[in-house]
Amino acid sequence: MNGAPFSFLRLGLVAQNTLREAVRQRLLHLFVGLALALVLGARGLQDFNFGAPELKFIADCGFGAMTLFGSTLTIAATAQLFFSEIENRTALTLLAKPVWRAEFLLGKLVGVALLTALFCALLTGLLAAVLWVREGELMALDPEGFRGGRAVSYAMVALGGWLQWLRLVVLAAFTLLVASFARTQVFAVVCGFGVLVICHLQHLAQEAYTRAGSAVGAALGGLFGGMFPNFQMLSLADSLAAADLPAPGTWLRLTAYGLGWALAAGLLAILSFRRREI
Amino acid sequence: MAPALEARGLVKDFPVGLRGVRLRAVDHLDLTVRAGVIYGLLGPNGSGKSTTIKALLGLVLPSAGECRIFGRPSGEVAARRDVGYLPEAPYFYRHLTGRELVGFYGRLCGLGRRELAGRVETVVAQVGMTAAADRAVETYSKGMLQRIGLAQALVHDPRLLILDEPTAGVDPVGSAAMADLIRGLRDAGKTVLLTSHLLGQMEALCDRVAILAGGRLVAEGTVADLAGGTGRQQLEVDRLDEAQVTELRAWLAARGRGLHGVAAAGRGLDAVFLERVGRGKGEGTEA
Numbered sequence: 001m002n003g004a005p006f007s008f009l010r011l012g013l014v015a016q017n018t019l020r021e022a023v024r025q026r027l028l029h030l031f032v033g034l035a036l037a038l039v040l041g042a043r044g045l046q047d048f049n050f051g052a053p054e055l056k057f058i059a060d061c062g063f064g065a066m067t068l069f070g071s072t073l074t075i076a077a078t079a080q081l082f083f084s085e086i087e088n089r090t091a092l093t094l095l096a097k098p099v100w101r102a103e104f105l106l107g108k109l110v111g112v113a114l115l116t117a118l119f120c121a122l123l124t125g126l127l128a129a130v131l132w133v134r135e136g137e138l139m140a141l142d143p144e145g146f147r148g149g150r151a152v153s154y155a156m157v158a159l160g161g162w163l164q165w166l167r168l169v170v171l172a173a174f175t176l177l178v179a180s181f182a183r184t185q186v187f188a189v190v191c192g193f194g195v196l197v198i199c200h201l202q203h204l205a206q207e208a209y210t211r212a213g214s215a216v217g218a219a220l221g222g223l224f225g226g227m228f229p230n231f232q233m234l235s236l237a238d239s240l241a242a243a244d245l246p247a248p249g250t251w252l253r254l255t256a257y258g259l260g261w262a263l264a265a266g267l268l269a270i271l272s273f274r275r276r277e278i
Numbered sequence: 279m280a281p282a283l284e285a286r287g288l289v290k291d292f293p294v295g296l297r298g299v300r301l302r303a304v305d306h307l308d309l310t311v312r313a314g315v316i317y318g319l320l321g322p323n324g325s326g327k328s329t330t331i332k333a334l335l336g337l338v339l340p341s342a343g344e345c346r347i348f349g350r351p352s353g354e355v356a357a358r359r360d361v362g363y364l365p366e367a368p369y370f371y372r373h374l375t376g377r378e379l380v381g382f383y384g385r386l387c388g389l390g391r392r393e394l395a396g397r398v399e400t401v402v403a404q405v406g407m408t409a410a411a412d413r414a415v416e417t418y419s420k421g422m423l424q425r426i427g428l429a430q431a432l433v434h435d436p437r438l439l440i441l442d443e444p445t446a447g448v449d450p451v452g453s454a455a456m457a458d459l460i461r462g463l464r465d466a467g468k469t470v471l472l473t474s475h476l477l478g479q480m481e482a483l484c485d486r487v488a489i490l491a492g493g494r495l496v497a498e499g500t501v502a503d504l505a506g507g508t509g510r511q512q513l514e515v516d517r518l519d520e521a522q523v524t525e526l527r528a529w530l531a532a533r534g535r536g537l538h539g540v541a542a543a544g545r546g547l548d549a550v551f552l553e554r555v556g557r558g559k560g561e562g563t564e565a
Contacts, residue, residue, distance in 0.1 A: 004356035013385055017371060024373050088369040093430070096335050096363035096440075097386045098355050277292075278337045 004098050011103045011110065014094075018111025021084075022077055023118075031073040032119060038065035039126050054138070055131055055152055059160070059240055062127035066164045070119055074168045075192035078112050078175040083185040092278055102270045109176055109266050116168040124161030128154055153242035159251065163234045166258030170229055171196055173265035180273040198224060199231040229261040280349030282438045282469035283311040283334055287343035290329050290493075303329040305493035306343070311486075313348075313437070316460060316470045318480045318501075321490035327473045328366065330490070331442055334471075335363060347438065359387065362431030366442040366473075368423055372416035376407055376426045379415055380433050387434035401429040406455065420447035428459070438469045445474060450551045457483055481505060514543055 022028060042061035085091040085108075095104060131152050139146040175192035182188045202224045209217030234254060246254075288307040291300040304326040311317045321327050332338045334345045336352040350357035370379050377398055384394045402411045405425040410418070418426065424444055431439055441460070445453040453476075460470055460483060474480050480487060481501050489497040489504075497504055518526065518540075527537045 004354070004359070010386055013382065017374075017382060021371060021373055089365055090369060090371060092332075092337060092365050093363065093368065093370070093383070093427075094386070095337060096358060096361065096365075097383060098358045098388070099386055100355055275339060277339075278332070 004100075006100055007103060010099055011107045014099075014104055014107025015110035015114060018081055018108050019114045022081055022111060022115045025077065025080070027076055027080070028073060028115070031069040032122070035065040035069040035119075035123055036126060038062075038069075039123060039130060042130065055135060056240060058131055058134060059127065059152075059157065062123065062130070063160055063164065063236070066120060066123050066161070067167075070116060070123075070164060070168050071171060071196050073119060074112065074116055074171050075175050075189055075196070077115060078108075078172045079179055079185045079188040079192065081112065082108055082176060082179040083188070086278070095278055101273055105176065105180065105270050105273050106266060109173055109262075109269075112172040112176075113169045113262075116172065117165055120161045120165040120168065124157060124164075127161075128157050131157065152240045153245050156236065156240050156242070156245050159246070160236045162251075163236065163254060163258075166255065166262075167199075167231050167234050169262045170199070170231075170234075170258055170265070173262040173269070174228075177265045177269040177272065180269040180276065195228065198228045202228060203230050203232040229257070234258055279313060280346070281310045282313045282348060283309065283317075283471060284346040284349075285309040285330065285334060285343065286345075288330065288333055288340055288345060289342035290326075290333055290338060291341040303493050304333065304340075307490075307493070307495055309488060309495065309498075311469060311471055313469050314464065314467055315485040316464050316472060316483055318484035318487035319471060319473045319490065320477070320480060320487055321473075325490040326493035327490055328442060329493075331363075331440055331471070331473070335361065335440065359434070360437045362434070362436040362439045364424070364427045364431045364439070364441045364444055367420075367446060368427040370415050370423065370426070370430075373414065375412050375414055376418070376422075376429070377402060377411040379426060380411075380429045383430040384433040389434060397433055397435070398429075401432045402426075404432065405429045405459065421449060421452045424448050424456070425452070428456070432463075436468075438471070439463060440471045442473050443475070444472065445476060445479065450548055451555055453479065454548075454552055510538065517542075 039062045042058040085094070091104070095101065132154070135146075135150055135152055139150070171192065174195040175188060178191040178195075179185075179188040182191070202221070206221040206225060209221040234257070285307050288304050288309075289302070290304040291302050293299070294301045307326070307330060309330075319327050319330065329338065333340050334347070334352055336345070336354070336358065339353070345352040347357040348360055352358075371382075374382060380398045380402060381394055384397055385391075389397060399408075402408050405428050407422065407425050407429060410422060415423070415426065424447065428441070428444065431441070444460075445456050448456060457479060460472065463470055464485075472480070472484065484501055486498070486500050487504060488495055523537075523540055530537050
């Protein structure tokens with residue numbers, strides 16, 4: 001018997017401390033500022049809407065900002081918060097206490113997950129506010145066009161923010177997995193972006209391999225499909241209408257898919273970190 | 279009663295480069311630290327002191343051998359409940375205040391909120407940091423970091439303290455205060471494992487010492503055993519003039535003894551510094 005069972009309290013303490021450290025980082029302020037500017041400035045970019053309806057364009061801009069800056073923030077923050085513990089030797093003091101390495105690592109992951117939750121909640125809230133105001137203006141200008149009431153489903157906007165957060169949590173878990181064995185922060189960051197690209201594009205590769213009928217290609221596609229999540233699964237349908245809102249069962253299934261992948265990557269990170277020399 | 283610390287046949291190799299070459303940092307080390315003593319671990323840079331400490335704390339896995347803390351394998355998380363550790367040149371979370379930092383580590387060690395507040399106050403006062411406890415750690419000097427580091431090591435009232443260079447970067451006043459504190463801990467029944475390059479301080483503080491070189495134990499014993507044993511004595515007398523010294527030499531020679539050296543006895547720079555600056559007036563020190 002080890003006599004010191006796994007403690008969610010200690011995990012929570014590490015997570016809380018990670019979040020406190022993260023929100024003080026200038027990099028975070030920069031990315032949040034850029035993302036907020038993009039969401040708020042979406043109306044000013046309407047000339048580049050490529051024919052999409054205005055409200056849809058604003059929503060795409062908002063979710064695009066979340067993807068771009070959220071992913072960059074997640075990868076940079078995860079690698080930075082992990083390596084600062086190793087390089088500054090704060091991990092040495094912490095792990096000399098009765099703390100499991102799993103508590104430390106999962107605490108880091110939960111801390112980053114809370115950070116990305118704040119980021120997504122802030123941007124989703126702002127996006128919803130921008131859409132609400134603009135929709136109100138359009139309704140006043142063209143009452144006939146909105147005879148059936150508001151066109152935007154704000155539940156759909158919330159779901160978009162939720163799915164975005166799930167993607168960022170998965171990305172954080174994969175970055176942490178790489179960091180758990182990487183010797184340098186740069187390596188973890190580069191691999192994090194590699195994972196992001198694979199997760200976003202693997203469905204295209206699989207389709208291309210299937211069309212080409214290549215056995216090797218199909219095997220490769222299957223391999224990547226088994227090793228990395230498909231972020232296309234965690235994307236909204238190309239509509240903000242209430243009629244297209246997925247059933248609650250689908251929300252739950254997608255949540256289980258995202259959190260399942262994050263948990264799997266987190267467990268692999270614990271295995272890898274177990275024997276790392278601090 | 280189990281020893282506070284025990285290493286048996288401890289070996290630690292580190293891989294170097296891609297060709298599988300291994301660097302042996304600790305080489306078949308046997309060490310026993312019994313409870314209630316101040317034990318010094320000495321050695322030049324690269325002699326394996328820090329690696330030994332990490333292995334004793336379960337922070338690195340031994341390549342061979344085993345380490346125990348109060349009889350428990352040091353790889354067990356529960357074994358670390360009885361240990362307080364101050365690393366060399368400690369660096370802490372800069373955004374926390376000293377009080378928050380000590381509280382954070384206290385909660386990690388399982389102290390409840392009510393018990394924690396009292397313990398934090400006690401240990402912060404013990405290391406003389408009450409006045410600076412609500413300042414952010416990023417504003418602390420090296421000496422203050424060492425002292426708040428000692429407070430976090432003490433917060434859960436462990437039976438064993440492992441202090442890696444606790445006086446590095448600390449001014450002489452702070453260093454003397456730290457030495458007093460370490461003696462006080464031993465008197466309160468704690469075991470202290472200490473490393474330092476300040477051999478004079480180690481000699482004055484430690485009950486036993488071990489000397490490492492190249493990862494091997496080259497000497498171990500009480501300070502008196504290791505540093506004494508020359509068969510000579512030092513006598514401190516009032517100043518003698520040249521004729522009196524000659525007379526004394528002759529008196530000793532008649533008895534088969536030699537006079538091997540005559541030197542003016544100084545108080546030492548440490549004593550002068552402490553007298554002029556005052557023990558309670560070092561950087562951030564509270565009287």
